[in-house]
Amino acid sequence: MRLLHTADLHLGRQFMGLSLEADHEYVLGQIVDALVAEHVDVLVIAGDVFDRASPPNSAIRQFNRFLKRVAEETAAAVVMISGNHDSGDRIEAMSVFSTASRVLVRGIATAAEVPLVLSDAHGDVAFSALSFSYEYAAREVFGDEGISTPADVITAQIAAARAYVPKGARWVVVAHAFVAGGAAGETERALTRVGGIETVPAEVFAGATYAALGHLHKPQEVSASHIRYSGSPLAFGFDEAGAEKSMIIVDLNAETVDIRTLPFRPLRQVRSLTGAFADLLAGTPSEDFIQAILTDASPLIDPMKRLRVTYPNACHLAYAKQARAQEVKTLGTGSAVVTPVEMIGDFLKVVRGRDASGPEMAILADKLHVAVSAEDRT
Ligand SMILES: [Mn+2]
Numbered sequence: 188m189r190l191l192h193t194a195d196l197h198l199g200r201q202f203m204g205l206s207l208e209a210d211h212e213y214v215l216g217q218i219v220d221a222l223v224a225e226h227v228d229v230l231v232i233a234g235d236v237f238d239r240a241s242p243p244n245s246a247i248r249q250f251n252r253f254l255k256r257v258a259e260e261t262a263a264a265v266v267m268i269s270g271n272h273d274s275g276d277r278i279e280a281m282s283v284f285s286t287a288s289r290v291l292v293r294g295i296a297t298a299a300e301v302p303l304v305l306s307d308a309h310g311d312v313a314f315s316a317l318s319f320s321y322e323y324a325a326r327e328v329f330g331d332e333g334i335s336t337p338a339d340v341i342t343a344q345i346a347a348a349r350a351y352v353p354k355g356a357r358w359v360v361v362a363h364a365f366v367a368g369g370a371a372g373e374t375e376r377a378l379t380r381v382g383g384i385e386t387v388p389a390e391v392f393a394g395a396t397y398a399a400l401g402h403l404h405k406p407q408e409v410s411a412s413h414i415r416y417s418g419s420p421l422a423f424g425f426d427e428a429g430a431e432k433s434m435i436i437v438d439l440n441a442e443t444v445d446i447r448t449l450p451f452r453p454l455r456q457v458r459s460l461t462g463a464f465a466d467l468l469a470g471t472p473s474e475d476f477i478q479a480i481l482t483d484a485s486p487l488i489d490p491m492k493r494l495r496v497t498y499p500n501a502c503h504l505a506y507a508k509q510a511r512a513q514e515v516k517t518l519g520t521g522s523a524v525v526t527p528v529e530m531i532g533d534f535l536k537v538v539r540g541r542d543a544s545g546p547e548m549a550i551l552a553d554k555l556h557v558a559v560s561a562e563d564r565t
Contacts, residue, residue: 191434191437192436193230193434198250202502217451219260221434222261222263226262228264234270234318266292266361268319271402278318310355313353315345315351319378322339325339337378342391358395362399365402366392366414372424374426400417403416403418405427417433417435425478461507468497474499477501
């Protein structure tokens with residue numbers, strides 16, 4: 188049986204104020220194409236379908252069009268859960284009249300975690316869809332006041348799911364969680380509302396043939412090759428500039444699991460360009476999302492406006508000098524023995540790129556001495 192695993196679509200999201208609708212349309216089309224070309228049996232979407240609990244209507248219509256294409260143009264079953272950005276009730280609404288033999292949509296956690304069971308020549312495969320749930324909601328669902336962390340929530344969901352897995356069946360667990368050891372970027376939102384430990388140990392997935400995870404936006408396996416994040420189809424921040432995004436094709440064989448990735452082709456890439464302003468202006472014009480790091484020594488007049496002539500979707504600009512100056516914030520914090528003179532010397536070095544001269548240091552020491560003496564007198 189062949190799965191296509193994706194997650195973190197975040198439909199309705201913007202990139203620094205710029206609409207991603209066309210970019211989403213492009214990758215959703217690639218998912219449909221892959222379902223057809225790869226003869227996929229089950230499409231798995233592991234949460235964060237939408238970017239917000241109340242996404243714009245355009246995003247809802249976009250997802251409806253996508254599901255309609257999956258239903259009409261492919262033979263794939265669909266297993267889908269809510270993520271922490273979704274409204275669980277909104278996702279749950281899609282399950283009400285869905286075809287029970289082909290679709291499992293879970294927006295709200297349930298104590299009756301009945302899987303979708305499909306079969307092939309090797310036997311049954313059970314799909315448990317563990318929707319994202321906050322602790323307070325899970326306490327009510329499971330009647331357990333002891334649930335106080337995301338790990339407690341998943342543990343309760345897994346126990347509920349395991350009870351319904353047919354004996355001898357291969358077991359796919361779909362979840363939206365932060366598994367310990369995974370690498371987060373800058374665009375994931377914390378899973379706990381009041382702080383505290385948000386990670387879940389990989390051991391909770393013991394017994395699963397494959398764990399299809401959502402939440403972390405970078406594609407990665409965590410602790411074992413069958414416990415995996417597909418990552419988001421699009422880069423949502425400059426921390427992922429140049430990173431390749433992909434969907435996962437999983438073949439569940441009789442005893443083994445084969446995993447490979449299919450790269451997404453982005454409509455517009457996310458890129459970071461470093462260089463002198465004049466060189467960047469002379470670069471190849473591009474519709475990509477651009478962050479420009481200028482190496483020019485002094486600030487320029489209205490650089491963003493001029494940059495957008497070449498890069499209409501340039502959306503962030505910084506001076507390398509400033510980026511370097513930000514490092515000064517950490518100066519001296521690692522060591523308790525930095526003297527005021529040394530600290531100012533470090534500051535001058537970071538700002539100007541060279542050490543303070545001997546005479547400068549002498550002036551500094553003198554002025555500091557005067558200032559400290561004046562303080563002592565008051
Ligand atoms: Mn997400």
